[in-house]
Amino acid sequence: MRIAIIGMGTAGVSLLKELVKYDEFDQMKVDVYDNPKNMGQGIPFQNDSDQLLINLPAKQMSLNLKNEREFYEWYQQQSIFKFSNPEYLPRFIFGHYMKDYLETYHKQYKNIQMIKKEVLEVFIDADIGETNIKYVVCTSEKPDCQQQYDIVFLTVGTLSYHDPYQLKGTPGYIQTPYPTYDTLNEVDSTDRIAIIGTGLASLDVIRFVTAHHPNLPISVTSRKGHLPSVRGNMPEIQFKYVTPENFNKIKKENLGNVPLEDALTLFRKDCTYYDIPVEKLVHRRKGDPIADLTYDLEHKEILGKFQSILELAKENLNWIWNSFSRDDQKTFLRNYQSILKENSNPMPPRTARLIINHIQNGQIEIKKGLEDVKHDGQHFWFKYEDDFKAIDKFDVVINATGSKSHLSELDNDDQLILNLENRQVVQAHPLGGIQIIPETNQIISPRYGTLKNMFALGQLTNGINQSRNGVTMIVKQAVSVVENLLNRDQNKC
Ligand SMILES: Cc1cc2nc3c(=O)[nH]c(=O)nc-3n(C[C@H](O)[C@H](O)[C@H](O)COP(=O)(O)OP(=O)(O)OC[C@H]3O[C@@H](n4cnc5c(N)ncnc54)[C@H](O)[C@@H]3O)c2cc1C
Numbered sequence: 001m002r003i004a005i006i007g008m009g010t011a012g013v014s015l016l017k018e019l020v021k022y023d024e025f026d027q028m029k030v031d032v033y034d035n036p037k038n039m040g041q042g043i044p045f046q047n048d049s050d051q052l053l054i055n056l057p058a059k060q061m062s063l064n065l066k067n068e069r070e071f072y073e074w075y076q077q078q079s080i081f082k083f084s085n086p087e088y089l090p091r092f093i094f095g096h097y098m099k100d101y102l103e104t105y106h107k108q109y110k111n112i113q114m115i116k117k118e119v120l121e122v123f124i125d126a127d128i129g130e131t132n133i134k135y136v137v138c139t140s141e142k143p144d145c146q147q148q149y150d151i152v153f154l155t156v157g158t159l160s161y162h163d164p165y166q167l168k169g170t171p172g173y174i175q176t177p178y179p180t181y182d183t184l185n186e187v188d189s190t191d192r193i194a195i196i197g198t199g200l201a202s203l204d205v206i207r208f209v210t211a212h213h214p215n216l217p218i219s220v221t222s223r224k225g226h227l228p229s230v231r232g233n234m235p236e237i238q239f240k241y242v243t244p245e246n247f248n249k250i251k252k253e254n255l256g257n258v259p260l261e262d263a264l265t266l267f268r269k270d271c272t273y274y275d276i277p278v279e280k281l282v283h284r285r286k287g288d289p290i291a292d293l294t295y296d297l298e299h300k301e302i303l304g305k306f307q308s309i310l311e312l313a314k315e316n317l318n319w320i321w322n323s324f325s326r327d328d329q330k331t332f333l334r335n336y337q338s339i340l341k342e343n344s345n346p347m348p349p350r351t352a353r354l355i356i357n358h359i360q361n362g363q364i365e366i367k368k369g370l371e372d373v374k375h376d377g378q379h380f381w382f383k384y385e386d387d388f389k390a391i392d393k394f395d396v397v398i399n400a401t402g403s404k405s406h407l408s409e410l411d412n413d414d415q416l417i418l419n420l421e422n423r424q425v426v427q428a429h430p431l432g433g434i435q436i437i438p439e440t441n442q443i444i445s446p447r448y449g450t451l452k453n454m455f456a457l458g459q460l461t462n463g464i465n466q467s468r469n470g471v472t473m474i475v476k477q478a479v480s481v482v483e484n485l486l487n488r489d490q491n492k493c
Helices: 010-019 023-027 070-077 091-108 200-212 244-253 260-273 278-282 289-298 300-315 317-321 326-335 337-343 349-360 412-422 471-492
Strands: 002-006 029-033 112-115 121-125 134-138 146-149 151-154 193-196 218-221 364-367 370-375 380-384 387-394 396-399 442-445 449-456
Touching (some): 002 134, 010 151, 010 471, 070 091, 091 112, 193 200, 193 387, 244 260, 244 317, 260 300, 260 326, 278 300, 300 337, 300 471, 326 337, 349 364
Parallel strands (some): 002 151, 029 112, 151 449, 193 218
Antiparallel strands (some): 121 134, 370 380, 380 387
């Protein structure tokens, strides 16, 4: 059985880690594809500044669902990287932990081949009138680069970055902030620098700039100017009301869907059960970054409970999300998605303290109401809504607006996905990413229907796996995809 894994970040490494556990692995020949830089590490955990931290305590992030301390234990056992405050470790350390898995397997098993090239095309080889299909993977347009497989896993991670003001290619415009240690190579000490976006990627840039260029002031700006929340003390929580049993009952009475309002009623009951003042916390922000960060730092217990229940909702979002009608999914994205986004994936408290210090000492300014950015051939001009006189001028702009979610937004930075869509292997999901079966991660092709042996995991499936892109959720999907695949084949024999 020939298997291709395309993309060797968290999802790719996790799939391989699952495959090797089964007796059937002996009969497999697995080719893993990625570029030499990201092979085994992926994009978020690539080699970069040690200022970029994983967003949860190291003891809680692991590729092993049975041992959430495994990464931390790995860190303690090795002697190459040592940090004085290892509670939140740099992200690239997690990358080395993942890569260690890949390299160990590669040494141990002869049937794993690392192909350090990016994949350009995957097409389906089937004779006219035949339903028996093979998958062909190509790293270039040359026919001798084509490899045929029985099973393909598409695990290419995040799509390329948005370019909201069409500035890509403009001198001084940095289209993606990673790796951060390359972003400011060309910057002069007199340059004025702006970051567009106030989410997690902009925190990375702030941490990097303030550590390595302490005399460079930066403006951080976005439409809302909201920073992510600060991590509180997050307890273990289980839903009492938002349960598959309650959803199944409601579905029977509502033509197969759970109305969003009914789901929210159950969620509010869970919040009441855990004494979480949900309305108050949703509306706690005043629009003043120092006051907002300080509030979060001072309300660790209550905010931690709120973050735990939102994290739990995200973990279960596969069946919650896919129980809604399309109209309710759109309503959710319009009215509730931003609450989920701002309050989950919180920043470590020490990042919050660092931002407060740098706002107070004038190195960072956070501005909201960004409406437009133009380049006049020399400078970038920022215009803010409701204040037509407030126009700022910058020399360097770092884009931290996050990655695209819809296939309709892609350009040749995502050539593989465009090719897959063009060859009718994948099709767009109306709410983002590609169509897959939620229960199995099998891709639904517009030409061949459900592809029995082609699977997608990660952000490319965001229309179905709404907000489920953290390490643990990816690992859970990898476990269940391999379990379903190999049990299905066993049952057939
Ligand atoms: C900046 C950032 C920070 C994050 N921090 C955290 C965190 O601290 N904790 C957490 O739980 N989650 C975090 N996440 C969420 C993160 O996306 C997931 O946890 C996880 O890394 C995603 O895994 P993945 O395998 O889908 O993507 P990746 O790990 O990025 O792997 C995708 C791989 O596919 C490769 N690839 C792409 N195109 C091709 C091609 N054509 N051919 C071959 N290979 C290809 C890429 O080079 C890459 O190595 C973060 C995300 C981002 C963007």
